[in-house]
Amino acid sequence: MEIEIGRDLFAHEAELAAANRRLFKEKGITALNLLAAPGAGKTSLIRKTVPLLKYSVAVIEGDPASSVDTDLLNSLGITAFQINTEGGCHLEASMVAKALESFQPKPGTLLIIENVGNLICTAAFPLGESIRMVMVGASEGDDKPFKYPDIFQGADAVILNKIDLKPYVDFDSERFRRGIRALGDQVPIFEVSCKTGEGLAELAEWLEQRVDQLWKEG
Amino acid sequence: MEIEIGRDLFAHEAELAAANRRLFKEKGITALNLLAAPGAGKTSLIRKTVPLLKYSVAVIEGDPASSVDTDLLNSLGITAFQINTEGGCHLEASMVAKALESFQPKPGTLLIIENVGNLICTAAFPLGESIRMVMVGASEGDDKPFKYPDIFQGADAVILNKIDLKPYVDFDSERFRRGIRALGDQVPIFEVSCKTGEGLAELAEWLEQRVDQLWKEG
Numbered sequence: 001m002e003i004e005i006g007r008d009l010f011a012h013e014a015e016l017a018a019a020n021r022r023l024f025k026e027k028g029i030t031a032l033n034l035l036a037a038p039g040a041g042k043t044s045l046i047r048k049t050v051p052l053l054k055y056s057v058a059v060i061e062g063d064p065a066s067s068v069d070t071d072l073l074n075s076l077g078i079t080a081f082q083i084n085t086e087g088g089c090h091l092e093a094s095m096v097a098k099a100l101e102s103f104q105p106k107p108g109t110l111l112i113i114e115n116v117g118n119l120i121c122t123a124a125f126p127l128g129e130s131i132r133m134v135m136v137g138a139s140e141g142d143d144k145p146f147k148y149p150d151i152f153q154g155a156d157a158v159i160l161n162k163i164d165l166k167p168y169v170d171f172d173s174e175r176f177r178r179g180i181r182a183l184g185d186q187v188p189i190f191e192v193s194c195k196t197g198e199g200l201a202e203l204a205e206w207l208e209q210r211v212d213q214l215w216k217e218g
Numbered sequence: 219m220e221i222e223i224g225r226d227l228f229a230h231e232a233e234l235a236a237a238n239r240r241l242f243k244e245k246g247i248t249a250l251n252l253l254a255a256p257g258a259g260k261t262s263l264i265r266k267t268v269p270l271l272k273y274s275v276a277v278i279e280g281d282p283a284s285s286v287d288t289d290l291l292n293s294l295g296i297t298a299f300q301i302n303t304e305g306g307c308h309l310e311a312s313m314v315a316k317a318l319e320s321f322q323p324k325p326g327t328l329l330i331i332e333n334v335g336n337l338i339c340t341a342a343f344p345l346g347e348s349i350r351m352v353m354v355g356a357s358e359g360d361d362k363p364f365k366y367p368d369i370f371q372g373a374d375a376v377i378l379n380k381i382d383l384k385p386y387v388d389f390d391s392e393r394f395r396r397g398i399r400a401l402g403d404q405v406p407i408f409e410v411s412c413k414t415g416e417g418l419a420e421l422a423e424w425l426e427q428r429v430d431q432l433w434k435e436g
Contacts, residue, residue, distance in 0.1 A: 039255060
């Protein structure tokens, strides 16, 4: 059985993403889509980077089940809103638009959308974001760009997290970088540890410059 | 937009899985579906456990792209066949049936099917396997059973890999076990390290007993 819905579905999603882009602009929000496998450290990155940013930040958490991450962020004073996909493998633009009906970030907010932990399906569903960051943990291995190329295409930044684990895992940074460079010649690669804080200041600085630039471009 | 294909699709997949089950029986093969997130150590587990098994083993590798894992296993003398899903997020029963047209494991073989790295979509597509193992790396965090409950439902064994990293990551074994126990009361949980080899003998012993039992049951 082949289901011939691929093209229509993606065209439809692209329209919804464009609608979100207009919605974000109306609301004065800059949206960031944070993509990674389960357990790469997406919530830890948000938790450790948000205090370094000058912007007001709000977070949308996408998970198939539970509100573990939202509860944690809210307990730390970071505004977070949970989307449960009820087993679904990715966020869709319409879910984000719906969340923004009941959750009103103030103008000037950087909206960080933590997507569902998934290196495949999330790649195919744009959310209308202006910034797309893809994160890998060093403990996941240096072969991820070769096995999951689609997710790295069009990333504005690639983050290698858990570099504190490098001495304990067989991670070849050169192989990883070679894989990323083959997919995105110019994309910046940040090596960070959400545990030790290493590299987060550089990432936060890049992110602020990127958001400032987007504001200037309107 | 809602696409009302869910029920039909899953019924269709269940039929294809049942057809695979008959095919495996005809060929005298026992099939194992190995499920995990990207980078959990599926290929390392196969590489380190196969030499401990008395059975002849063949491997099907499912990946969205590349033949990295198949090349590695073949170079180690483990018979492996690559299925590239071309970006697809899970293996399907029909892909396995097709692979078995060009790849003929001898009767008595344990066929290990390494599914695509994905904790969500793979859960919904049975392959006709008799044994279903779900693996998590300690570096992925102890919250996986809470966030990705579907994949753990119906597992015959849960494997916690990378226990050598426990001293360096915040992993609460009790919380992980509590999460697994809430989903599968009796499922055995094996703590292993594919790096140090710890726990692999116990896992191999359990697996042999399970395969023996399946053979007896016919």
